Amino acid sequence: MNQENRLKDPYYKSLTRKILLIIIAVSFVPLILVSGVILNRFSVSYHNKQSEHLKELVLKHKQNIDSFLHEKLNSIRFMAKSFSFEKINNEDFLRSSLASLQTEYGSVFEDLGVVNDKGIQITYAGPFKLENANYSDAQWFKNAIQSDYSISDIFLGLRGTPHFVITARQYRDGVPWVLRATISFVTFNSLVENLKIGKTGFAFILNSKGEYQSKPRVEAVSDKVYSIYNLIANGENTKDGVYFSELHNDSEKKYLFVATLIKNSKWVLICQQDKSDAFSELTNARQITLLIILIDGIFIILTAILLSKWIVAKIAKTDDEKAIMNQQIIETGKLASLGELAAGIAHEINNPVAIMVEEAGWIHDFMEEEPLNNQENKNELERALAQIKTQGKRCRDITKKLLSFARKTEAVIEDVDINEVINDVISFCTQRAKFSNVVIKSSLQENLPILRLSHTEIQQVFLNLMNNALDSLEKRGGNITLKSMLEANEVVISVADDGPGIPKANLARIFDPFFTTKPVGKGTGLGLSICYGIVKKMGGIIDVRSVVDAGTTFYVRLPSKRKD
Template sequence: MGNHVRLQQRGYDVHPETKSTYDRLSRNMALVVITVSIAPLILVGGLIFDQFRSIYREKVYSHLAEVVDKHKDTIDSFLREKLHEIQYLDRAYSYDQLTNHKFLANILRGMQQQFGRIFVDLGVIDSAGRQIAYAGPFDLLDADYSEAPWYRDSRLQETGISDVFLGLRQSPHFIITVNNDDGERRWTLRATIDFLAFSHLVENIRIGETGSAYILNRSGVFQTRPQEDCGQDLVLTPVRDIPFPALKDVTIRESLGSDDEDYITVSAPLKDGDWTLVYQQRTSDAFSAMTRSEYITLAIFLLGGVAIVVMAVLISRMLVVRFQSIDQESELLTRQMAETGKLAAIGELAAGIAHEINNPVAIMIEEAGWVRDLLEDEGKSMASYGEMERALNQVSTQGRRCKDITHKLLSFARQTDSLTGDVALPSLIREVVDISMQQARLAQVDFHLDLEPDMRPVHASVTELHQVFLNLINNAIQAMEPSGGTLTIACREEDGHASVTVADTGPGIPAANLSRVFDPFFTTKSVGKGSGLGLSICFGIIHQMGGEIDVESAVGRGTSFFIRLPYPPASHSGESKNKEMNHD
């Protein structure tokens, strides 16, 4: 809408249908630019996005699998080391030494000093399941373990590591056993492992906010305490297994929790498959960094897309406005060329009419002179002689006036006469003023001429100077219509140049338009009243002659045009000194 108003203010007429066409063009251009720009962006971005998700998921799975595998090795190593230490005791000391309470207490104290309080107590159990020797903080001497599941299971193998249980001490723990048979008797050396130390070793895996590890036995019973945020009441339903051939003992699985959250579980066997180390973490937590990166990337893509759309709309609109302006200027140029053609045709017509009128007027003047001669010879005695002589004088005077007007009109209409010669500027200016006098009277404009009569002539084309001064005078008269004013024309010699000033008392030219008055087709007049070529032609003519033309104006104070024309060289001036200018 704003463009429509601006074009109307500049003199353009924007039809609704034409405006609709330009709007469609703007939309089509914007759609093409947006499609061509965003389509590759979406395709490439989608491909990169998919590859990023795939690589990042593989990286997360690989990292979790390696962490669990290394942690599994650490726990297995811990259990093997403790088992080997108990085996060492069994081989290093005899049955009699181990069943000595004081000796067994010294061994426990030495082990605790060396390894910390990982070993809680030591004990020797006979073949009937009764603990016959004990060193530790509890009163477990003579305790009967014959019906304890861990004891019955351990009797079937040389060594054993029990599940975690409460037992007689009513606190979670597990036992390492070494069975011995010296031929005379069977007995078992047992050691209790501190559950808190072992539990801390397992729980050392903690990644993100929800990642935690725990151990299950073959029956699915927790051997270590899970974290509070993945408690024992949480039920995981497997959804799919993630193949990970790099670590065959590690299983990665995506599961759905009973809390409707997605989980990643990574598991690995411990203690020859009796236990399973399980690490679980919410999928959203495991891939939080990826999700954050995706949101940032998506925001960048959206901002880029919005920028592309905005720029496409703005650029297409700017181009369409420019096209619209060019089309309107082209249409205006066509109209102005048509007006110029009409003016040229009118000029030719006026020249023909002036020539045709000039011949009858010349005959009328000659006939009036012949009649006067007849009256001088034969009609002095007539009573109306005086009246007839007055009439004949009037006919001769008006005839010469008509001849002078047609002579000037013919002189101006000879546009093809571009021959140069010496031109007396004061007389040429008076001639143009005479032609414009009638228009000035109608516009209530008074002429004030300040012409230096003894100026040297300039070397120029009479026709072209005619055109320059006529354009300037006509523009000044039209500017002062209808309220009238004064048009001052001064002509004098200054600094070795011929200087001409044409100043009016019209409304003046706004400062914003002052720098454009000599541009082709620039006009503030309505269509049909000005082509915008007059001042541009004047500028070209003066500069072609080697002169200068400037303008000064202020709103409400009138406008002044200043012309400076060079004088011809002295030798050329001498050669042309005696030539007369013929304007017929």
């Protein structure tokens, strides 16, 4: 069988698959585990880094916004404390003060006004006609008259545009009055809009009621953000006063939210960013990792395929060499068996040859004594010739069997009658058994299935078993019994002797190569090993049962399929 056809054998195909799977598993498992651990650690580290970055960013803008509000509020408070009510209530002074503030801060301050305790704006400086405006019902006034200073929520008010006011309360003769300033919503909103995170992140401000205090670039993802104020106020999901959350919209798109309280905890600054944008670097790292694993996986699989084929090819070559060696061992075993058979075969041939020589001599003498004109003499001569022919045929059969067994031949699978093989082996061993005072008995079941196996190899198995049995009985004589029978789907052949038996310590090793209990020079230790290899190759089983001083029985079980 050539190498290519050898590798197509189911055994080698199965072996190739197993080696392939082992190589892939051994290569992939560490790769996936190491990549997974590294990616996991990177993911955790990246999440922490991103959280710290967002936290730092939000806190920085919180400081900027609070600084902006406090700076404007302090300007109004300083003005209210530094000048008397009479001076501030002067319209020219108020206009001059507004101009100074606008020079200092730009268009942040839109107007100034003085409001009495009734909510009436008694003095006004600014671009709108708000003299004598009544703010008694406005929420900002209610808050302002109750506190030394305040910053209102964003509202439309009398002017109809979004704005908010900052106020400072003072007293004149025990009666409160309020200095108010309108802060430009556009300027304030631009301050919030400057907070940009990645490609999709933006910021907005909500009050405690969930109302927008700035104009977001896009609408917030969900009404769920309105609950963030309460969550932060209660300290839930916060780290150093910064709230982290993950929400999704109706299409299940995920967003990150980072928030913190501003304006003395009355507003909440919220940053919203697409989660895919926030963790784009992590996603890229995962994709690169998967690409590397995929490329490595392809390389591993290709290497595993080539390596498994190479390994199996080496194994197949080794098996071929082993098969050749086993065949040589079998042939060596044949020669060893032939050596043991030589004496018996010689006697088997000598007997018929002696008869032939005797008959031939008698014919010669008979022909010299008288001519063949007598019927009785003629009959006697024919008898002698028939005897010579019979004994010659007997010699031919013996030598034919001997040569058939000894000839170096390939193991040819053919139809074999196992009982016929047993009878041939018995005939080989009969003469040696006589000299050893051994009686060979047989009990062979008729009509056994014809087996498909090598005739010469199974013959060698039984000849080895018979030689071992004869060796055990050589000094003491005894009986050897051969039996054949059909059990289920097996043909079972037993070779039993009543010899000394095999010690229990040796039973486990009798099929090992070169193990023998015979004296040096009497055995090679290969016989039973060869038998074991031959029977196993045939798909059968050979085992032994032995009791010391009671005998030994070898069982050969061969798979059977009855031939129709």
